[in-house]
Amino acid sequence: MPPSRPPSRSRAGRRRTALGAALLLGPLLLATGCAEDPATADAAALADTPIPETVSPDTKLTIGAPEAEVALELSGLVDEIPFEVEWANLSGGPQCSEAFRADSLDVCSAAEVPSIHAHWTGLDTRLVAAQFRQDPLANPIYQLGIAPGADIEELSDLRGRKIAFSPGQAQGALILRVLAAAGLAPEDVELVELPSTGDVYPTALGSGQVEVAPLGSVHIRRYVEQYGAEGGTLLPHGLRDDPAHLWVPTASVSDPEKAAAIREFVRIWARAQIWVDQHPEEWIAGYYVADQGLTPEDGAYLVEQNGHPDLPADWSGAIERQQQTIDLLAEELGNEPFDAELLFDRRFETVAAEAVAAETGAADAADEAGTDADEEGGSR
Template sequence: MSSNATRRTLLAGAPAVAALALAACSEEPSGPVLAADADLPTAVPEGTRLVIGDPAQQLAFELSGLLGQLTFDYEWANISGGPKSAEAFRAKSLDISSVADIPPIHATWTNLPVKIVAAAGRIDPLEHPIYDLGVAPGVDVASLEDLAGKKIAYSPGQAQGALILRVLDAAGLSQDDVELVELPSTADTYSNALAGGEVDVAPIGGTQVKSYLNKYASDGATAIPHGLRDDPWTLYAPIEVLEDADKAAAIAQYVRLWGAAKLWTRANREEWINAWYVDHEGLPYEDGEYLFDREGEPDFPETWDETIERHQETIEVVAEGTGNEVFDAEEIYDRRFEPLVAEGIAEYGEAGAS
């Protein structure tokens, strides 16, 4: 690590991308050009810098001591998710970001060339879903087949929107069988839309499920499981960033520690609940416990074969539902990074580096 290394967190709220752009965090590629079929460099040159959009992992790296293993200059951007990270990628103000499986698909369809460099999920994903289907008070939905004729919240280009398309497919329904109501899946938008009767059904996750039922169950609100895997978790980066040999080396180093940092959070339950859910997210401790337990254990596959196969199925369902072209899921994975997470876990496990 260089003595004058940049170590900053960019607190990016609503003006996230503007803040990143003003900070001029991610320069034009400065390292040697790295061909797509060339081996990843094993050394990170001094002065290499990444802007990383992975807020929860930032804290995990700090608490676990793994932050000290990064030998490049880094800036943390409090930004994740598809829309904001894609906008920042286009502005060349972000190098890598944490998202579900839909943003890389949507980026490809909108002419933003990206590659997935890390992939994970959850052990027993059907027992630990990210989302449930919230049902508005007074609406009778007890199974997926009951969705016929209902107004359903839908967010194109986001994980929640893709989940709805997959749910309809699983139920044997088409978009013509329901009314999709386009709404941004931000904060409590979906919960409020359900409570206000704007929609009959919406995918809600995290503490939204708990708070929605606490507030409106007495009025007849319910939530049902959708019964599908909704756990994909990836790191993705613009292809032009990966063509910079120096940045690619830094990303490889980050990816190698990514899984170990996550495992540290699971092995240090109370410390993580207090640090992330209570101190960072401002939630009561009991809500942090609820979210921690709901999340379950992470799964870091040593091979991406099944991950890519499931991703292909998602591409095909979403393409049919949105009118986009089907493409080969393999195209958006950079297999050079495939073994790195397992290597880092083998070295650091869940103990971190502290």
């Protein structure tokens, strides 16, 4: 997960909100597995509740999706948002969970695991958008960093090793999947609980605190640059690790006005994903370099690593994968399994894909019109 972006000057009429240091308690609360009863809404009733066709300009959403915010600004799509937005400089499971609990956030970008842990800790939420990567095995989000001198060349070599583990986050679920793929159980290794933020994992590998850690983003490239001469290596895990979602508290999508605004945001967010894919140079300069403080080389590496977005119109595969994750985590962490359908608000299932189809269709029509005009002009 990319680091939270530093506060920046926002456009007129929009302001960035700081939700307080209390959000940092998220990992602690999730790790405790606190056992309040799940506050699940009547999923069938919600599914049958129509969303208003129009959005009131007075509706306000607080959105924690820093990367999407930059994409909307760079593409100009931010000016098409037909309601009031307050941007929150946070994303990911622990921070967004605490903001949801505090009724301070309406939309968050997160991977697949936070919504599962939210359910187990009594936080009622829904997923309203699903994004994957085309050719995900060629463009994984994570690779396994191997510590210098660890002598690990394949997954079967993980037995008995010290492995960085972050319960409640995508990296933790990936480690459990990797162990299962290797025919190992958690008790066959030593799981070392560490937060996956910042440089914690690369530093833990370099210092020998752990022998294996899932590295993502630019840390993959930098780890080899920093520790490769000492014997630090990377090991591909060979598994899909690409689910990403827009995640909301059920209270927000139960509010008709907010539900209409969230649907409109999903549409614009989807179009922004396509803009990013089609404008790599602008994205490198505007996001990775200007916003995240990375080098152009880091940005180019990440653009190549990210591949192309896949926004499915049918969530059946996403729900099936989510169910597999629920069952795996329930078995390994001692929680009760549940139906993955509870986590998805399928009223939003086709919203992103339809927005992309409309966007690409309009672009293709414009290109075709331009070609026809050129040919017509050339024939005169």
